[in-house]
Amino acid sequence: MAALLESHIPNLPVRRGKVRDVYDLGDDRLLIVASDRISAFDVIMPTPIPDKGRILTQLSNFWFRFFQKEFPGFRDHLIETEVEKFPARLQSERQQLAGRSVLVEKTSVLPIECVVRGYITGSGWKDYKASGIVSGVKLPAGLKQCQQLPEPIFTPSTKAAAGHDEPVSFEQAATHLGPNGAAILGKARDLTLALYSCAAGYAKTRGIIVADTKFEFGTHPDIDGGQTPILIDEALTPDSSRFWPAADYQPGRDQSSFDKQYLRNYLETLSWGKTPPGPALPAEVVANTRARYLEAYERLTGERFDA
Ligand SMILES: Nc1ncnc2c1ncn2[C@@H]1O[C@H](COP(=O)(O)OP(=O)(O)OP(=O)(O)O)[C@@H](O)[C@H]1O
Numbered sequence: 651m652a653a654l655l656e657s658h659i660p661n662l663p664v665r666r667g668k669v670r671d672v673y674d675l676g677d678d679r680l681l682i683v684a685s686d687r688i689s690a691f692d693v694i695m696p697t698p699i700p701d702k703g704r705i706l707t708q709l710s711n712f713w714f715r716f717f718q719k720e721f722p723g724f725r726d727h728l729i730e731t732e733v734e735k736f737p738a739r740l741q742s743e744r745q746q747l748a749g750r751s752v753l754v755e756k757t758s759v760l761p762i763e764c765v766v767r768g769y770i771t772g773s774g775w776k777d778y779k780a781s782g783i784v785s786g787v788k789l790p791a792g793l794k795q796c797q798q799l800p801e802p803i804f805t806p807s808t809k810a811a812a813g814h815d816e817p818v819s820f821e822q823a824a825t826h827l828g829p830n831g832a833a834i835l836g837k838a839r840d841l842t843l844a845l846y847s848c849a850a851g852y853a854k855t856r857g858i859i860v861a862d863t864k865f866e867f868g869t870h871p872d873i874d875g876g877q878t879p880i881l882i883d884e885a886l887t888p889d890s891s892r893f894w895p896a897a898d899y900q901p902g903r904d905q906s907s908f909d910k911q912y913l914r915n916y917l918e919t920l921s922w923g924k925t926p927p928g929p930a931l932p933a934e935v936v937a938n939t940r941a942r943y944l945e946a947y948e949r950l951t952g953e954r955f956d957a
């Protein structure tokens with residue numbers, strides 16, 4: 651099937667994110683459709699990665715199920731993942747929706763990206779080299795690039811409406827969440843650390859190091875009066891995480907990866923200014939990116955990806 655750059659569902663209000671098209675069903679439910687768009691440096695590329703939306707959706711669904719099993723009472727936003735069971739009025743759109751869409755509870759999204767790092771790399775490494783501090787957390791001296799941290803750290807960043815996310819301390823992040831912000835963020839932090847440790851432990855048994863990842867949480871007045879955040883959006887995908895092959899891991903240098911880093915590295919070879927529009931991607935870069943996403947899916951779930 652052809653790649654899906656943009657979904658189209660008639661008669662429903664839509665908000666398009668960088669990757670997902672989010673339709674409001676008007677009854678406290680959202681239809682989230684993961685397209686095959688890929689973004690890098692916060693710019694959407696004009697060339698889609700075939701099957702990417704299906705891979706992301708099905709990998710996220712795998713992790714949501716995994717957390718349901720591992721954490722009794724765990725709450726996420728999923729209502730329905732089988733397109734056949736979506737409301738009747740969506741059935742005529744089954745073709746574009748199949749395998750890449752979920753019906754979820756509409757929440758108030760916490761305006762903070764809940765980032766957790768088990769290894770020091772990326773922007774964390776840059777901040778560490780400059781100041782020894784990442785999102786307000788002071789780290790020990792002498793860490794090497796990509797080294798495992800003594801323990802995973804919670805490094806929140808603001809969800810900038812436009813432009814790049816900014817790392818902030820826990821205290822700064824809490825001020826973005828209203829009167830009871832510190833308590834709500836505390837719960838989101840504890841969940842972030844628990845989910846990461848559990849998932850990273852499992853991923854290791856599948857030969858993958860989860861160097862870092864990002865979760866999003868939302869609240870709903872019907873869930874503990876809006877005081878307890880639930881997991882929303884996507885979970886532990888190659889878009890939201892750094893996945894390294896454990897067999898090749900060695901601190902002190904860059905790692906090979908099953909995520910977007912390959913695309914970022916390719917883009918760094920161009921003289922593109924990292925502002926829209928993004929450059930068209932050559933077929934080889936598309937194929938290699940797709941292969942990495944597929945590899946992450948198949949290693950982590952232990953199943954063949956069935957498009
Ligand atoms: N259960 C939910 N309730 C409300 N919003 C949600 C829910 N799950 C996901 N979202 C939102 O849907 C959007 C998903 O789209 P996508 O991942 O493409 O966005 P993005 O480009 O990463 O971020 P942005 O929305 O800031 O552009 C995100 O804004 C996310 O916060």
Ligand SMILES: [Mg+2]
Binds near residue numbers: 667669883
């Ligand atoms: Mg997103």
